[in-house]
Amino acid sequence: MTDQNDSRTRSPTSSAAAARTAKRPSRFRFLRYAVGLVFGLAALTGVAGGLVAWHTYERYAADLPTLDVVRHYQPRVMSRVYAGDSRLLAELATERRxxxxxxxxxxxxxxxxxxxxxxxxxxxxxxxxxxxxxxxxxxxxxxxxxxxxxxxxxxxxxxxxxxxxxxxxxxxxxxxxxxxxxxxxxxxxxxxxxxxxxxxxxxxxxxxxxxxxxxxxxxxxxxxxxxxxxxxxxxxxxxxxxxxxxxxxxxxxxxxxxxxxxxxxxxxxxxxxxxxxxxxxxxxxxxxxxxxxxxxx
Missing domain, CATH: 1.10.3810.10 (Biosynthetic peptidoglycan transglycosylase-like)
Known part of the structure; x- marks a missing residue:
């Protein structure tokens, strides 16, 4: 009889604890879902950004000049006119280089x-x-x-x-x-x-x-x-x-x-x-x- 009374006395508390325990997995599942969603979106954005960058590179790289002008650089210099005694008479150029x-x-x-x-x-x-x-x-x-x-x-x-x-x-x-x-x-x-x-x-x-x-x-x-x-x-x-x-x-x-x-x-x-x-x-x-x-x- 005593055991039955004790059981009845504890039952409300036990029910509340059980309810809290049941709710925890639900909250944790939501947090895991939210975190997963954020990381998933970040990964998707990164992949999309990478594809856009690659497409942009491919688009413009195909139309670029070669580096030959830079590799085999030939400076443009001004022409100088000297007198017979080696005096500089004139410099002929629109640019000074x-x-x-x-x-x-x-x-x-x-x-x-x-x-x-x-x-x-x-x-x-x-x-x-x-x-x-x-x-x-x-x-x-x-x-x-x-x-x-x-x-x-x-x-x-x-x-x-x-x-x-x-x-x-x-x-x-x-x-x-x-x-x-x-x-x-x-x-x-x-x-x-x-x-x-x-x-x-x-x-x-x-x-x-x-x-x-x-x-x-x-x-x-x-x-x-x-x-x-x-x-x-x-x-x-x-x-x-x-x-x-x-x-x-x-x-x-x-x-x-x-x-x-x-x-x-x-x-x-x-x-x-x-x-x-x-x-x-x-x-x-x-x-x-x-x-x-x-x-x-």
């Missing part, structure tokens, strides 16, 4: 351009995915505000664009540029890529390459350039006209000082060297001869 091998380009000049244009040049594989992602996010935030999209092109990408593609602003051209940059990085040494860049980049005053620019702006050879002068040349690729020291001296100095700060950030120069360089005004050689000041880029 002086080819210089990478071994003859001073380290300070190389580093100035690397700090300004591509800090990860020696480590990336032709493109910088993180820089591309940052630029894309910034452009999304600035969409509709009338601002020019910021770039994230590596030096290798700039070589691909300048030597193999047009200046068209489009997604198609950008995709081709990315593919070509990867191919260039796979088939050439970093030193060769940097040599091409430093000899082909437009730096204003109708000059292409650092050697021609050093003569045009400072009437110097590359080995004579000071740190501030090298930094100034590295400030020009993004917008040579906007940083023309003959017209926009203040803007040119601000941009040059930014390059110097980047060099210090990369530990290519000391803080003391950076401070001294930033305190140095930009003095293009033509300022001493007003009649030679160019009227346009």
């Amino acid at each position: 002086i080819f210089v091998p990478i071994s003859a380009i001073p380290a300070v000049v190389q580093q100035a351009f690397l700090s300004a244009e591509d800090q990860k040049f020696w480590s990336h594989r032709g493109i910088d995915p993180m820089a591309i992602a940052r630029a894309a996010w910034f452009d999304i935030q600035q969409y509709g505000q009338g601002r020019r999209p910021i770039g994230a092109s590596t030096i290798t990408q700039q070589v691909a664009k300048n030597m193999l593609l047009s200046n068209e602003v489009s997604i198609a051209r950008k995709v081709k540029e990315l593919i070509l940059a990867i191919r260039i990085d796979q088939s050439m040494t970093k030193e060769h890529v940097l040599e091409l860049y430093l000899n082909e980049i437009y730096l204003g005053l109708q000059t292409y390459g650092v050697a021609a620019a050093a003569q045009a702006y400072f009437n110097k050879g590359l080995d004579e350039l000071t740190l501030p002068e090298a930094a100034f040349l590295a400030a020009l690729p993004k917008a040579p006209n906007n940083y023309n020291p003959f017209r926009f001296a203040d803007a040119a100095k601000i941009r040059r000082d930014w390059v110097i700060e980047r060099m210090a950030e990369d530990r290519a120069i000391t803080a003391a060297q950076a401070a001294e360089a930033k305190a140095t005004p930009i003095r293009p050689a033509a300022f001493a001869r007003p009649e030679t000041v160019p009227g346009a880029d």
